[in-house]
Amino acid sequence: xxxxxxxxxxxxxxxxxxxxxxxxxxxxxxxxxxxxxxxxxxxxxxxxxxxxxxxxxxxxxxxxxxxxxxxxxxxxxxxxxxxxxxxxxxxxxxxxxxxxxxxxxxxxxxxxxxxxxxxxxxxxxxxxxxxxxxxxxxxxxxxxxxxxxxxxxxxxxxxxxxxxxxxxxxxxxxxxxxxxxxxxxxxxxxxxxxxxxxxxxxxxxxxxxxxxxxxxxxxxxxxxxxxxxxxxxxxxxxxxxxxxxxxxxxxxxxxxxxxxxxxxxxxxxxxxxxxxxxxxxxxxxxxxxxxxxxxxxxxxxxxxxxxxxxxxxxx
Amino acid sequence: xxxxxxxxxxxxxxxxxxxxxxxxxxxxxxxxxxxxxxxxxxxxxxxxxxxxxxxxxxxxxxxxxxxxxxxxxxxxxxxxxxxxxxxxxxxxxxxxxxxxxxxxxxxxxxxxxxxxxxxxxxxxxxxxxxxxxxxxxxxxxxxxxxxxxxxxxxxxxxxxxxxxxxxxxxxxxxxxxxxxxxxxxxxxxxxxxxxxxxxxxxxxxxxxxxxxxxxxxxxxxxxxxxxxxxxxxxxxxxxxxxxxxxxxxxxxxxxxxxxxxxxxxxxxxxxxxxxxx
Numbered sequence: 001x002x003x004x005x006x007x008x009x010x011x012x013x014x015x016x017x018x019x020x021x022x023x024x025x026x027x028x029x030x031x032x033x034x035x036x037x038x039x040x041x042x043x044x045x046x047x048x049x050x051x052x053x054x055x056x057x058x059x060x061x062x063x064x065x066x067x068x069x070x071x072x073x074x075x076x077x078x079x080x081x082x083x084x085x086x087x088x089x090x091x092x093x094x095x096x097x098x099x100x101x102x103x104x105x106x107x108x109x110x111x112x113x114x115x116x117x118x119x120x121x122x123x124x125x126x127x128x129x130x131x132x133x134x135x136x137x138x139x140x141x142x143x144x145x146x147x148x149x150x151x152x153x154x155x156x157x158x159x160x161x162x163x164x165x166x167x168x169x170x171x172x173x174x175x176x177x178x179x180x181x182x183x184x185x186x187x188x189x190x191x192x193x194x195x196x197x198x199x200x201x202x203x204x205x206x207x208x209x210x211x212x213x214x215x216x217x218x219x220x221x222x223x224x225x226x227x228x229x230x231x232x233x234x235x236x237x238x239x240x241x242x243x244x245x246x247x248x249x250x251x252x253x254x255x256x257x258x259x260x261x262x263x264x265x266x267x268x269x270x271x272x273x274x275x276x277x278x279x280x281x282x283x284x285x286x287x288x289x290x291x292x293x294x295x296x297x298x299x300x301x302x303x304x305x306x307x308x309x310x311x312x313x314x315x
Numbered sequence: 316x317x318x319x320x321x322x323x324x325x326x327x328x329x330x331x332x333x334x335x336x337x338x339x340x341x342x343x344x345x346x347x348x349x350x351x352x353x354x355x356x357x358x359x360x361x362x363x364x365x366x367x368x369x370x371x372x373x374x375x376x377x378x379x380x381x382x383x384x385x386x387x388x389x390x391x392x393x394x395x396x397x398x399x400x401x402x403x404x405x406x407x408x409x410x411x412x413x414x415x416x417x418x419x420x421x422x423x424x425x426x427x428x429x430x431x432x433x434x435x436x437x438x439x440x441x442x443x444x445x446x447x448x449x450x451x452x453x454x455x456x457x458x459x460x461x462x463x464x465x466x467x468x469x470x471x472x473x474x475x476x477x478x479x480x481x482x483x484x485x486x487x488x489x490x491x492x493x494x495x496x497x498x499x500x501x502x503x504x505x506x507x508x509x510x511x512x513x514x515x516x517x518x519x520x521x522x523x524x525x526x527x528x529x530x531x532x533x534x535x536x537x538x539x540x541x542x543x544x545x546x547x548x549x550x551x552x553x554x555x556x557x558x559x560x561x562x563x564x565x566x567x568x569x570x571x572x573x574x575x576x577x578x579x580x581x582x583x584x585x586x587x588x589x590x591x592x
Binding site: 023043044046048049051053054057058059060061062063064065066067084085088089092093094 | 430431432438439440443446449450451452453454455456457458460461463479480483484486487490491
């Protein structure tokens, strides 16, 4: 399966050859896979250095001259370390940028918390002129980047290490639109990122046990698709949000704000509550944190009442 | 117009011979800050001569077309000295008297730090130290990528040189051979009060810059320095260490201490007037 980071590099070549305004600035990461861009778009690729605030800040100056900067490095360094630069140099000054991260959430599971980032969705949603994307398959990144990169606003693309592997209809990949993966009546699952795969597996299991899931997947985090969300939750009156992001703000907050006027809704949430002081593989940390079929079933059991349906869900 | 304002206006028309360099501009700064009760007079006084020299002699610009494609870029990285920039932008036609009258007031376009989305001629929104300089470097890089001849000048404080992004940017600008990029460091001794950074010239040299030193209050020295820079053929970015005096031009404001963010009382404004007008 093609890595999304490789798709990023390929898309830079594809667009860079057509658009001379595209400039790629990296913080000593993905240097090898970006060499085709460097060679085919000479003078427009910069491995600036290990100085993330300065890379982001300089990108604002580059944008001011009419060019379209793409800044790429690891999520905690591009978003959390350089947040004041994003806020002031792009937000306050109304300049455009494309920020591309890898290593969000706990993708760098064995490297520890210094290389984790749980707050990026929240932080990047505070600007009126920001767009937040979580493309978790190559085609999603390619289409969403092409649609957004020259809008002269703040675009943040969080690239997960592990694609979800679910085949999507390219025609349904649009900025700000959720994608309905399955139709159901009993429970809405709002899922982002690679966890689509897990949520889909869980939905099949739940279906076998008599519980139908309305499964919504969101390649775009902001603008959040309130219409699709509201339509689904108004029907099911139950929503489980699954996000590899901070429990303290993020998609769950977006959902709550979307359905705040609905009464009688039950809520469940699988997310990251605190620093993950554990090592191991990505899959092992997923199991530990509840990002698994078993974790989803457990969360459903503890969060929702289904009357006579689905007694004893846990596997 | 009150009696005190009439008194100052009368003073303003008095013989100018004994006044320090750019005394009129200094007086406008003091008056503007006194009326709005916001601003950093000493920080503005240490850079007013440099900014005025740049606009009068160095920069290419069109005040009625601030986004003119062929302009040179001036970024005031030490944004708290913006009163000096505003008064120079007024003199050269970017701003109106009404803009100055509304400084730091609701509905005005001029604040205690410049907002590039509002102020014609302010190339960056600065105030948080350590931001304007990297922005300016990015502008220089963007111009170089597009092979444009425009030049970029950033004015930063010596205290601002405590910020890590200054030195990150100094490294990057050197590595990228940004010969169109000029850093003017207002060496007014602020850093020495906090976290000393001497020897400053040696540091910029060590980071790969061509370094020039100048008296920032001497127009002839500034002219000589900028002539040398204009004739330079190296690919290095240029650092101009400007030796200045914080509060220069008014004896009791000069130096470091309580005047950094102090607003003159009416009596103090009268004393300022005695020295400037």
